[in-house]
Amino acid sequence: MVSINYSSREVCCKIVYYGPGLSGKTTNLQYVHSKVPGNTRGDLISLATEADRTLYFDFLPINIGTINGFAAKFQLYTVPGQVYYNATRKLVLRGVDGVVFVADSQPDKLDENIESLMNLQENLEEYGYNLDEMPLVIQYNKRDLPGVMSVAQLEERLNPKGWPYYEASATIGNGVFDTLKLIIKLVLDRAKSAGTRSQPASSETAGATPQPEVAAATPVMSAPTASTSRPYPTAEPEVTATSSPSASTEPSDPVATTPASPSYQEPSSVAAPKPEAADPSPVDAQATPSAATESVESSKIPEPAAQSPDDSQPASSRPFPGDREESGAKKITPIAFTPTPKESSAEVSYEKNVLKNSSADTGAAPSGSSLPGMAPPLRRRSVSRKRGFFKRLFGIK
Amino acid sequence: MADDTLIIYEEEINLIESLMSKMLKGAEARCALLVDKDGHLITRQGFTHSLDTTALAALLAGSFASTREIARLVGEEEFSVLFHQGKKDHIHMSLVGERSILVVIFDDRTTIGMVRLYAKEASAELARIFEQIKAKSATGVKPGISDEFADMTQDKLDDIFQD
Known part of the structure; x- marks a missing residue:
């Protein structure tokens, strides 16, 4: 299941390296991790035992950047x-898009390979997947070792269905990238064929070819998304994308888009707005004009557009330490209830003023108190009375 | 093959995000992530800038998946709420519908009770939205990737994957 997120403008695929123990699955990932540029990959996360055997899974995210406005992530x-870890092995297969079966080429590992392949089939079936329809590449690993089985022999025993295969030596990196490239190709091919008609993702790109004026569209769209293609793990884009013009041009209904008139073209070819004519969907037609103008404006200034939503985001939720509101609130509390020496002196002077004022008031309008000049101000002014209470309580003079 | 492609459009994601930020505000939590059970991050809200959310999503989904298996082993269908307590930060995970997990990360400025309360409310509403999404995708067109996208990806991979 290729996940397509139109808001964060991501296409995300899950590829699982499967195979018997010690066949080199983790080594494959380690090699990819070591060779791929840092801005393309995230950290390699390994949930392993102390003896460096995979306990749950290894995880390596790869973000190859923005393609046609969509970040391609693998x-x-x-x-x-x-064999012992079948329970956790099965969990990793959930939502898989493609499988690389890493087979150990050594003769004494043949049975383990076969067992693992059968286990793969069983586990996939439990999730309702069919092994025959699953993009799969076999990697005959450890070809650099002496005494390994010939590829013909391995093919005969392991690959009766004719899956594509590569020979590899994961430790030195032979065939690692070839395998990965092929599985990604198969996954994308499958995702292509899954779409029965042209959809948002495809209409966007399909639009670029048939109609000349849309050629100018691509840069307009890529401008805001370019700011989102930051080096990996940052991956901020969703917020940006939500408010970005490209996202706002998204069809509100998948059915509305047809290959003939991709709704994507309108916003992008803003220079020459041509709304309803080509668009069959009333929803799109309405949304387009405003969205179109927005797209031009914000595409001119991609930087602030990228930042402002990020900033505004936290504002909507509760401020975190360091926030103005928060620190302000903290300052007020001690003044009111736990006077520190400094604050108390300030309070005293404040109180003196209050007392003066109130005594002035008393002079003008004497209260019914029998002791004028002493108690009345305190009685009359509730604030000063409270201050006086705290004053006495904390022994402030 | 089980076809459970998840397509989220802008209007839905806006709805989801506003719900999440409302929940964050109410619960006074630090941030919230919405994660697919497959380990994909759907969206996030709050202070997530210092977090590697991609890895976090994969690990949280893994953690939830293993808990689910544990539940089965003890005769329970599923543990719908999961809570990790730390010294300063804590994580509250709750199931949303059939296939998503709402993760709330919070600290001592709020309480587990508040988070649970708001997360429960939000989960119920999110589940409704996901049902709508599901109904929509059942009737709508299945998404696909264009030829051009696939070709360009291959070209880019050739550049990046060099021994």
Whole structure:
């Protein structure tokens, strides 16, 4: 299941490296991690035992950047190969888009390979997947070791269905990238065929070819998204994308888009607005004009557009430490209830003023008190009375 | 093959995000993530800038998945709420509908009770939205990736994946 998020403008695929224990699945990921540029990949997360055997899974996210306004992300997982860990192995397969089966080429590992392949089939079936429809690449690993089985022999035993395969030596990196590229290709091919008609993702790109004026569209769209293609793990884009012009041009209904008139073209070819004519969907037609103008404006200044939503985001939720409101509130509290020496002196002077004023008031309008000049101000003014109470309580003079 | 493609459009994500930020405000929590059970991050709200949310989403989904298996082993169908307590920060996870997990990260400025209360409310509303999304995608067109997207991805991979 390729996840397409139109708000954060991401296409996300999950690829799982499967195979018997010690066949080199984690080594594959380690090699990819070591060779791929830092801004393209995230950290390699390994949930392993103390002996460096995978306990749950290894995880390596790869973000190859923005393509046609969509960030292409691939999440590489490995499974624990040992038979013992089948429960956790099965969990990793949930939502898988493509499988790389890493087979150990050594003759004495053949049975384990076969067992693992059968286990893969069983586990996939439990999730309702069919192994025959699943994009799968076999990697015959450890080809650099002496005495390994020939590829023909391995093919005969492991690959009766004719899956594509690569020979590899994961430790030195032979065939690692080839395998990965092929599985990604198969996954994308499958995602392509899954769409029965042209959809948002495809209409956007499909629009670029047939109609010349849309050629100018691509930069307009890529401008705001470019700011979102930051180096990996940052991955802020969703907020940006939500308010970005490209996101606002999203069809509100998938059915509304047809290959002939991708709703995407309108916002992008803003220079020459041509709303309803080509668009079959009333929803889109209404949304387009305003969205279109927005897209031009914000595409001119991608930087602030990218930042402001990020800033505004926290404002909507409760401020975190360091926030103005928060610190302000904290300052007020001690003044009111726990006077520190400094504050208390300030309070005293404040109180003197109050007393003066109130005594002045008393002079003008004497109260019914029998002791004028002493108690009346305190009695008359509730504030000063309270101050006097605290004054006495804390022994402030 | 089980076809459970998740398509989220802007109007829905806006709704989801506003719900999440309302919950954050009410519960006074630090941030919230909405994670697919497959480990994909759907969206997030609050102070997530210092967090590697991609890895977090994968690990949280893994953690939830293993708890689910544990539940089965003890004869329970599913644990719908999961809570990790730390020294300063705590994580509250709750199930949303059938396939998503609402994760709330909070600290000592609020209480687990508040978070639970608001998360429960939000979960119920989010579940409704997801049902709508599901109904919509059942009737709508299945998404696909254009040829051009696939080709350009391949080209880019050739550049990046070099020995």
